[in-house]
Amino acid sequence: MEQSFFKQHISQRFNTELEEIHSRVLSMGGLVEQQLADAVTAMVETRSELAEKVVTSDYKVNAQEVELDEECTEILVRRQPTASDLRLVLAVIKTITDLERIGDEAERIGRMALHFLELDRQTAPISELGEHVRGMLHGALDAFARMDVEQAVRVAQQDIHADSQYEVIVYRLMDQMMSSPEAIPRAMDVVWTARSLERIGDRARNICEYVVYFVRGKNVRHTSYEQMAEEATGDRH
Amino acid sequence: MEQSFFKQHISQRFNTELEEIHSRVLSMGGLVEQQLADAVTAMVETRSELAEKVVTSDYKVNAQEVELDEECTEILVRRQPTASDLRLVLAVIKTITDLERIGDEAERIGRMALHFLELDRQTAPISELGEHVRGMLHGALDAFARMDVEQAVRVAQQDIHADSQYEVIVYRLMDQMMSSPEAIPRAMDVVWTARSLERIGDRARNICEYVVYFVRGKNVRHTSYEQMAEEATGDRH
Numbered sequence: 110m111e112q113s114f115f116k117q118h119i120s121q122r123f124n125t126e127l128e129e130i131h132s133r134v135l136s137m138g139g140l141v142e143q144q145l146a147d148a149v150t151a152m153v154e155t156r157s158e159l160a161e162k163v164v165t166s167d168y169k170v171n172a173q174e175v176e177l178d179e180e181c182t183e184i185l186v187r188r189q190p191t192a193s194d195l196r197l198v199l200a201v202i203k204t205i206t207d208l209e210r211i212g213d214e215a216e217r218i219g220r221m222a223l224h225f226l227e228l229d230r231q232t233a234p235i236s237e238l239g240e241h242v243r244g245m246l247h248g249a250l251d252a253f254a255r256m257d258v259e260q261a262v263r264v265a266q267q268d269i270h271a272d273s274q275y276e277v278i279v280y281r282l283m284d285q286m287m288s289s290p291e292a293i294p295r296a297m298d299v300v301w302t303a304r305s306l307e308r309i310g311d312r313a314r315n316i317c318e319y320v321v322y323f324v325r326g327k328n329v330r331h332t333s334y335e336q337m338a339e340e341a342t343g344d345r346h
Numbered sequence: 347m348e349q350s351f352f353k354q355h356i357s358q359r360f361n362t363e364l365e366e367i368h369s370r371v372l373s374m375g376g377l378v379e380q381q382l383a384d385a386v387t388a389m390v391e392t393r394s395e396l397a398e399k400v401v402t403s404d405y406k407v408n409a410q411e412v413e414l415d416e417e418c419t420e421i422l423v424r425r426q427p428t429a430s431d432l433r434l435v436l437a438v439i440k441t442i443t444d445l446e447r448i449g450d451e452a453e454r455i456g457r458m459a460l461h462f463l464e465l466d467r468q469t470a471p472i473s474e475l476g477e478h479v480r481g482m483l484h485g486a487l488d489a490f491a492r493m494d495v496e497q498a499v500r501v502a503q504q505d506i507h508a509d510s511q512y513e514v515i516v517y518r519l520m521d522q523m524m525s526s527p528e529a530i531p532r533a534m535d536v537v538w539t540a541r542s543l544e545r546i547g548d549r550a551r552n553i554c555e556y557v558v559y560f561v562r563g564k565n566v567r568h569t570s571y572e573q574m575a576e577e578a579t580g581d582r583h
Binding site for chain 2: 172178202287
């Protein structure tokens with residue numbers, strides 16, 4: 110696996126450790142992607158066995174976060190990394206926090222799906238937002254895999270569309286609730302699901318910000334998308 | 347200021363740096379507490395000028411997070427801390443992330459209050475939950491100030507009550523929406539506010555977990571309250 114974005118150290122062991130935490134983030138990311146995919150499918154295709162699976166699998170995501178966090182602390186202690194090595198470790202620590210919280214949101218959607226399916230077997234109108242947010246998470250992990258800032262900026266910008274889709278869904282649901290108050294409990298489950306998806310979009314954007322931080326050494330958390338794009342095209346440190 | 351929980355170093359400058367990031371977290375925490383207090387008051391007492399103040403002040407919280415995060419990275423590079431020093435720096439990095447997100451939730455409540463006040467000047471039934479969550483944040487920051495694990499565990503446990511109060515509010519609002527559909531837009535603003543408060547409770551609990559991590563060297567993120575209490579009473583590393 111070519112990872113030219115990692116500094117090469119005289120210590121082969123240190124290289125391996127850095128490559129390992131990087132690839133473990135991706136494997137944790139794969140698990141979280143699966144959780145999200147299953148949660149959305151459970152809600153859209155009214156499949157309770159998938160919802161159950163999501164709810165009972167969240168502990169795996171949590172366990173990976175704890176292990177990886179400890180591994181990062183170990184590296185800080187043993188290797189005392191500086192410059193881009195330190196940025197990698199810090200980017201990993203932050204990314205796994207967001208991944209774990211995305212896992213929590215997927216679990217919430219899973220629980221919502223179970224509740225929703227009890228009420229009714231109608232389809233929830235969240236498949237488009239669900240697809241979009243899944244695409245964002247996948248794109249963010251891909252940017253993290255290749256430490257590709259341009260891709261990170263592109264994915265971060267997709268959050269604008271996630272937010273507007275979310276707004277549309279909520280307003281539409283409020284209209285439905287006003288015209289058929291008996292459907293309120295069901296509509297509220299969809300509202301919570303849409304909210305969770307919107308938050309997952311925010312967290313995918315966070316991961317993109319850590320990619321820019323690793324590559325450019327700049328914190329772009331509170332900057333506009335334009336500023337973020339500017340940083341991304343700047344000179345490599 | 348007595349800070350016997352910090353290891354004393356030969357380098358007086360290093361001691362000062364650690365004390366400084368610790369006390370800057372508390373000052374950032376104070377600002378976030380004020381934002382939360384103003385947001386809740388704006389919503390409960392229908393005061394739009396306070397809501398405006400919250401919305402326009404969030405950038406201060408963000409700026410403090412960015413500065414403190416950079417300061418922590420600097421310390422990692424220059425001091426290459428280990429053991430409890432490293433845990434302090436990591437606990438600070440994580441705490442300020444949660445504080446910044448609490449600031450975002452306060453801003454959301456502020457925006458909700460502005461929208462809510464446009465619709466109606468009725469009082470939102472969130473004062474009890476608001477008070478409870480404010481108390482949790484204050485207690486978490488106090489535990490962080492004194493690195494008091496017993497207090498941290500007590501505050502973390504208060505999240506159970508926050509969650510149940512939140513559930514009660516949402517069910518009550520759903521009943522109201524079903525009986526008076528015309529009140530749905532107003533009720534939804536209150537739902538979002540209650541949700542933000544519930545999330546702030548979660549984040550106050552996170553801060554308590556970092557206190558246990560700093561003092562005991564244990565990650566208690568995915569443990570039960572009982573296990574957390576057990577860790578807290580364990581032997582100091």
